[in-house]
Amino acid sequence: MSLIEAVRHGGTDVLTSLRSVCDDRGLDALSRRLAELGELLVADMRLVAEGLGEVPRGERRVQRASHHLLDRGGKRLRPMCVALASRVGAGFDRRGRELAVAVELVHAATLLHDDVVDLGDQRRGAPAARAVYGNAASVFAGDWLLIEALRRVRGADVADTLDRLLAIIEEMIFAESLQLDSRGRVDTSIEDYFRVIDGKTAALFRWACHAGGRSGGLDDAACARLEAYGAHLGVAFQLIDDLLDYTGDSSKTGKDLYTDLREGKLTHPLLLARDASPRVVELLGELLASGEGARAGLHQALVAEVRPVLGETRALAIREAAAALAELEGLPEGPGRDGLRTVALATVERER
């Protein structure tokens, strides 16, 4: 169980779980930090869970499809950023909670639409909403959660947050659009890769950290630092996500990789390997043209090519996490700032 999973479960066992993750890996200092973070966040994340529970349930198909996803939990890392950023300022109040709920709803809305677009069958270890309730319900459920999120932000009435969120969602959509242009191609540039993850992943982290700071009453300069922290954290998070395709509990199969290629999703290590070896370009072309039977073998061959560059992706993730930490320097000391530091450190250590 990762830090994030453990925190989301809340309850009394959270500290034990958190410690055991780190103790296994001999990270004593991080283990202590995580224990403190757990104590700090248990109550906050319970408030977020309550807030998500207030999204109206009902027999409508869009509601059932929405709660099908929300009830699976997920990491809730974005609301955690809102809570911690608000604690850098005056604290996590009712308005901060609304912003934290909203950021998770926006994230859920994008997952619902992504699964329709990518024909995804699994999400958070269960059948995707679109597989249970259909594509149509999943499109409208995404629309609904987006509207619910905007209503929360509107209701919280924290300066800047609504206009910024609308602009951030536009960035996310443009990044999705850029990714669509890469479908079935293996020549995506590293620059386009970063454009896509800046929009698809980092943008919402940016908003979460900035909005949290605002709800804590912080000034423009402090909020700008929090926003920059969020940008770096988001990139680090995505790079590690990419890495876990090759190393983690849920490391990908030949079928997954084939699907990713069809959808234009070339991960960072794969791009590095491609640029390092013409053999990878050949293998990717073969995989794209392959029948189902050949995919496992091609995947094996690709994994062997990718393994040597994984260290480079990890190093870049660590640099991004370090850049995130650097942004925290100018902020008021205290448990909020310490918590954000721990999140950045844990992000590059996570195993799922």
Add this chain to the structure above:
Amino acid sequence: MSLIEAVRHGGTDVLTSLRSVCDDRGLDALSRRLAELGELLVADMRLVAEGLGEVPRGERRVQRASHHLLDRGGKRLRPMCVALASRVGAGFDRRGRELAVAVELVHAATLLHDDVVDLGDQRRGAPAARAVYGNAASVFAGDWLLIEALRRVRGADVADTLDRLLAIIEEMIFAESLQLDSRGRVDTSIEDYFRVIDGKTAALFRWACHAGGRSGGLDDAACARLEAYGAHLGVAFQLIDDLLDYTGDSSKTGKDLYTDLREGKLTHPLLLARDASPRVVELLGELLASGEGARAGLHQALVAEVRPVLGETRALAIREAAAALAELEGLPEGPGRDGLRTVALATVERER
């Protein structure tokens, strides 16, 4: 060319076109009213067209998919309602224009998502955006136009309009969800039919009229009347739309009807005919189970059954238009109110 089409084309020939539509049908009084309305609206609708033109163009796939739809024009009846309602008050200013653009963008967003959900191939007499740019681009294009619309409303900063629009969009989504439950069924109740059209069609007309009134500085009571006008107008509009499936230039084919049934779209005349004759229930069941070859014949048989009830649908549309007119009574006299009256009258006379 209908009133609406003519107005949308703007330009110097608008009065001639409008008059000829009505003169053909011997509606001299309405012809004169339409001529006045055309004069009043040409400039306003040009401003709306300019505003829609300011939605950023670009090479992104979501932008091309969005403009593919927007460039086809459409009736623009909802922005027309904003313009006229604002003219019941102090007039159609910059802020009113933003609201008028926004309502058209929300409408366009729903069309983009509807076409994905219904696998629609044609829209506004051209291939649907999803047929040209793909389902994925069409989902994200709908998301984008929704966000653009909300940014416009936010920027216009007219009291009430943003919160109300968010609530209205939720109503629209719930109506879509209700319709999903009727897929492949022929036992939809008349009550559910009205629930669906209240949400899918009338809700946005309600918002358009209310928001227009607000931007014209009207008080709560006047805006409530405009909102009620919009609700009745929307229902009348949809009933006539349903009628035109059986009478209009673009009357539906067996294939269209089959598709509608699969999507749970039972029109008002079809529901009336179903409740009047067990033969219709049989025919609908046969159509749903039919192969392509049999559909034209079954459609013919259904049209014969539906024809006797068309007058009832028309009568109901006229009653709704009359109810819309009644709401206008308590409002300040002037060209705005006269224009709204003409829109309601023309809505039940339109032929496409």
